[in-house]
Amino acid sequence: MKIGIVGTGNISFRHFEEFNKIDGVKIEAVCDTNKENLEKFLSLYKEHKIRGYSSLENMLSSEKNFDGITNATPDKFHKDTSIKILNSGYNIFCEKPLAENYKDAKLMVEAAINTKKINMINFTYRESSAYQKLVDIIKSGEVGIPRHVSACYYQSWLSSNKWGDWRKEDKWLWRLSKKHGSNGALGDTGVHIFDFAINAVGDIKEIFTDIKTYYDKGKQIGDYTLDANDGFNSLVRFENGAIGTITNTRYATGHANSIILEVFCTKGALKVELDESRSKWSTLNICQNENINKMIWEKIECPKTPNNYENFVKSIKHNSKIQPDFNQGAKIQKIIDSCIKSNDNNIWVDINN
Numbered sequence: 001m002k003i004g005i006v007g008t009g010n011i012s013f014r015h016f017e018e019f020n021k022i023d024g025v026k027i028e029a030v031c032d033t034n035k036e037n038l039e040k041f042l043s044l045y046k047e048h049k050i051r052g053y054s055s056l057e058n059m060l061s062s063e064k065n066f067d068g069i070t071n072a073t074p075d076k077f078h079k080d081t082s083i084k085i086l087n088s089g090y091n092i093f094c095e096k097p098l099a100e101n102y103k104d105a106k107l108m109v110e111a112a113i114n115t116k117k118i119n120m121i122n123f124t125y126r127e128s129s130a131y132q133k134l135v136d137i138i139k140s141g142e143v144g145i146p147r148h149v150s151a152c153y154y155q156s157w158l159s160s161n162k163w164g165d166w167r168k169e170d171k172w173l174w175r176l177s178k179k180h181g182s183n184g185a186l187g188d189t190g191v192h193i194f195d196f197a198i199n200a201v202g203d204i205k206e207i208f209t210d211i212k213t214y215y216d217k218g219k220q221i222g223d224y225t226l227d228a229n230d231g232f233n234s235l236v237r238f239e240n241g242a243i244g245t246i247t248n249t250r251y252a253t254g255h256a257n258s259i260i261l262e263v264f265c266t267k268g269a270l271k272v273e274l275d276e277s278r279s280k281w282s283t284l285n286i287c288q289n290e291n292i293n294k295m296i297w298e299k300i301e302c303p304k305t306p307n308n309y310e311n312f313v314k315s316i317k318h319n320s321k322i323q324p325d326f327n328q329g330a331k332i333q334k335i336i337d338s339c340i341k342s343n344d345n346n347i348w349v350d351i352n353n
């Protein structure tokens with residue numbers, strides 16, 4: 001199976017490593033508009049004899065037989081590049097967020113529907129087997145109806161050097177700049193935590209969001225105006241009557257990359273804690289039955305499940321639909337737009353209006 005990669009920055013190395021591990025899959029060609037990044041990628045993997053191009057257009061006109069293309073460009077480029085890939089007849093694996101806004105996300109969904117190609121968005125944290133078990137248990141009704149939800153996404157790259165000095169690297173600076181297509185923490189990691197919460201609990205009906213951009217980190221670095229948000233808190237009302245808080249910050253000192261979801265239901269409670277090292281990704285915490293009155297949380301070890309890369313390849317092989325798809329990406333984008341509207345107008349927003 002032949003895979004192409006668009007964008008050879010930070011996340012593209014993971015795309016390469018994960019696809020390359022799968023039997024019968026080969027990364028055939030890559031492209032990047034940044035010569036330095038393209039050459040770095042090609043030289044790192046030179047024994048794989050990957051062909052490199054200076055643009056998506058060059059790659060599409062020179063290569064004919066991809067089974068799928070992954071889109072690892074920054075958020076701002078997802079719409080145009082993904083639509084081009086779909087219209088060229090290729091299945092697509094696109095990085096999150098799907099787009100910069102719901103309007104663009106809808107155009108991407110339309111292109112996916114019209115071309116009938118397999119389309120997937122890389123909501124990475126869906127890969128946790130403990131999370132998948134949490135979703136199954138909630139959907140089975142075993143712990144009753146969700147009543148109260150707490151979903152947190154914590155990163156600390158603005159207050160630690162865990163991932164290097166953000167002031168010196170383009171890959172962090174574009175994430176802080178609206179002009180460079182970023183919706184800040186909300187668009188970058190907020191999409192993950194909203195997907196994580198609603199896929200488990202159900203759709204959100206109404207939302208109130210407080211978004212924060214800290215100007216004391218400096219207003220300008222080179223071409224980057226640091227005006228995209230650093231974190232947010234959302235109050236949510238779910239369609240099924242549950243209420244919850246969904247929060248995200250890049251100032252969570254002590255957390256490199258943590259996602260914590262707690263769902264309290266009428267007959268039990270569930271909790272997953274995902275960490276940077278993935279050491280807790282397979283452990284589901286559950287309090288139910290006789291443990292409810294003893295405040296005891298049982299740990300359930302959940303066997304590892306296929307990752308998003310493996311699922312994408314499998315769905316190409318079987319020509320079957322896959323989740324999370326572009327439609328889910330657009331649904332999350334609508335929530336992001338609603339958060340911005342709520343913050344700007346200081347109002348609760350009905351997601352479906």
Ligand SMILES: NC(=O)c1ccc[n+]([C@@H]2O[C@H](COP(=O)([O-])OP(=O)(O)OC[C@H]3O[C@@H](n4cnc5c(N)ncnc54)[C@H](O)[C@@H]3O)[C@@H](O)[C@H]2O)c1
Pocket residue numbers: 006007008009010011012031032033034037055056072073074075077081095096097122123124170171188
């Ligand atoms: N799923 C996850 O958990 C996860 C993790 C990290 C990043 N991401 C997403 O991956 C995307 C890329 O992030 P990154 O950290 O790798 O960024 P990056 O800046 O390190 O790399 C992006 C690369 O795309 C190239 N590029 C830009 N426009 C292009 C175009 N039109 N054609 C070809 N190449 C182009 C850039 O030159 C750069 O080399 C973002 O959308 C980000 O949100 C997702």
